[in-house]
Amino acid sequence: MTQVVADIPVAERALPTLAMVLGNPITEMPKDLYIPPDALEIFLEAFEGPLDLLLYLIRRQNIEILDIPIAEITRQYMVYVEVMKGVRLELAAEYLVMAAMLAEIKSRMLLPRPKTEEGEEEDPRAELIRRLQEYERFKRAAEEVDALPRMERDTFPVGIERPLRSGPRPHPAVSLEELLLAFKDVLTRAEMFSNHHVQMEPLSVRERMSDILSAVSAEKFTAFAGLFKPEEGRMGVVVSFLAVLELIKESLLELIQTEAYGPIYVRVPSHADEPAAVEEYS
């Protein structure tokens, strides 16, 4: 069944004439309807379609499917269909199709059976019985599957909190190769901006620039001589010197000498008004 018109008052449904069957008004519920009229809709809704209803009718009378008294079953089926109409239950087309099929079988039962090509007689009920049987298999299987132990009803998943990971979350791995490929790309792209000549100083100077810059501050002077480590040898001193020159050129560092031949100091050019080290990220 598909739908029930739910808003019909019970009183309206209980009118004396329930339905017209073959021109005769039906004023009583069919005898096999042992349920009260109020429950009729629910009862009919419980059918999963015409096959289900037919199976119910057959089962209720303990009829072997071989012996389906088509005339009688058809009569009963029609009564149900009329009752459905009577309570204005929206009739699914399938019920009417089945009614037509039953009527056809009924009429064919009255006629001599036609010969098939194989010369066998065909029982007009064959197709109906096949369908009934096929449907009932799955109806039963559905009941059995419904009875299977299942989650949420017969068993429940179990779980336990996972222990915390022993170490920190792993960082992505990067290979030097990836890094260089990225470099290649960025340089290739940069070439398209002709005003940027990406030229590189010896990296050791660049590295030293960072080191020096992070070692000095705006607050205090740092001795110029202290920026050099004699133990690094001549190369190291030269690199440091170049780094200092580059930093001065970029105005990242200033040299202070208070008197001639006095000690030279470096510091980050002070902008006293501005708060130091405001990061550009939050």
Next chain:
Amino acid sequence: MQMNPQQLKNILEATLLAAGQPMNMEKLQDVFPEESRPDPEILREALRILEEECAGRGIELKEVGSGFRLQVKQEYAPWVARLSEEKPPRYSRALLETLVLIAYRQPISRAEIEDIRGVSVSTHIIKTLQEREWVRVVGHREVPGRPALYGTTRDFLDYFNLKSLSQLPALSEIRSLETIAAEIDNLLPPPLAHAVDEDSEQAIVVPLVAADAELASDDAIDTAEPAAEEINGAEAVLNPAAPRIVH
């Protein structure tokens, strides 16, 4: 590091509980570092010990569609159910019949389901089955309109505690031709002719399906199984992530 079966069992127990979802053999192996990964047979033995141990416990080890799972024993479900305010969901007959037809007859189109049930299948039901991830579209029939063909998923098996489709209850018997012939002989007046449908396997004129499950012909299962394998394979490709357990 060499581990004894008892330790292995404990690791598997802790892993299955912490995983919160069925774990297949491959996933179980993955919790061991590569250099000390036990063979499946050794893990299987540890699982067997765990299963035995569960005999005296409130939980049991179960192998379902997507792997091994520890779950509450059915006999203790009534107490555990009280943990949740909600009642377990109930499924309508229409939904169950549709589901069962898909399970036994997959891949199957909606029209074919409607044909057997004799009634139209609401879009709502198909949608619910898909949302529960019990059913999915596995292909299309190459006829006009290219109707979708449905099949069941691993989640379906997991939910109903099945390891594979072959564990589904056998379909009721449809009697063989000889049985029918014999019965027809026994029947009183005129020898009823019986027709045979195109399948030639299914007798038409038979008593309503017999309840005897043991004699049941597996014809539906036979057709369902190859399809199921295909579907599992397809799923493995499509959905390498473990199916969720729906709580």
Next chain:
Amino acid sequence: MQMNPQQLKNILEATLLAAGQPMNMEKLQDVFPEESRPDPEILREALRILEEECAGRGIELKEVGSGFRLQVKQEYAPWVARLSEEKPPRYSRALLETLVLIAYRQPISRAEIEDIRGVSVSTHIIKTLQEREWVRVVGHREVPGRPALYGTTRDFLDYFNLKSLSQLPALSEIRSLETIAAEIDNLLPPPLAHAVDEDSEQAIVVPLVAADAELASDDAIDTAEPAAEEINGAEAVLNPAAPRIVH
């Protein structure tokens, strides 16, 4: 219904495992219907049995602030932890480019990186690099806004198995061979010093530096299109040990 301690223990085990959170005595009692609710002492006894049983298992019963809970034993945590091990994500190309520019052009401001890359650099990238401790603020440029200047750290060198930045391949090393050949012709004999170009940001390259064999190739680096194979080669030379750290 009268239950023996064994059954009670099983109910409690199933309940604790299904609940997925610590359960206090009150909550444990609630899974029993009112008419058959065991006293706390009886439940406590059942919990004691459960605790004892756990001796030979992968899990243990623990009383924590909010109640009783079954948890993975510490000794099995390493295996179970591998369940949650995610494959570490990969860094974006934007992040790698930013990193490599900081390495080669330090100290460098974000605006300068953006200038070269031609696209803006997200705060997130800078933050990630700082959190990874590969990059740090080494100073500020004394221009309006005092933008931070970034440089690489010792951790950066360590990660890539470099003793110093000078071990990073110079651009000339990753250029095509023809370009290098042409370059060498042009460079010999090396000029004493380069004129500073208009950008006033450019190299002060001194012969002293270039004369050093190790640093020779760093000289006068121009824009280049390195070929991938060459990069591989450069890496192999520079860094025979696999630079990828496997976690």
